[in-house]
Amino acid sequence: MNAVLADVRSEALFVSNLQSSQRPTPELIRAAVTATVNRLGESGCAELVAQEFGEHPDCAIGRMRWARSAVRSAFAA
Structure with missing residues (x-):
């Protein structure tokens, strides 16, 4: 998975x-x-x-870590 696609999926x-x-x-x-x-x-x-990230940076960091990890697993080739 390319980095841009992974970023879009993680953000979504x-x-x-x-x-x-x-x-x-x-x-x-x-x-x-x-x-x-x-x-x-x-x-x-x-x-x-x-x-x-602007309003709740403390919570957003953990959620993004989860999202990136979940996307890597769910979209693994």
Whole structure:
């Protein structure tokens, strides 16, 4: 997976309604990423990520770590 695609997917998962506490399956992660990108677009996802990091940096760091890890696992080739 190239870095730009991984970033877009991670941002989409970050701003989705899916929570790490739900222990989502790879299928749910892929579905959430697709639905969020379709709803907000790539730039919309990036804007919301920036907003969250600005307003809640303490929480955003952990959520982004989870999102990046979950995307790596869910979209592994």
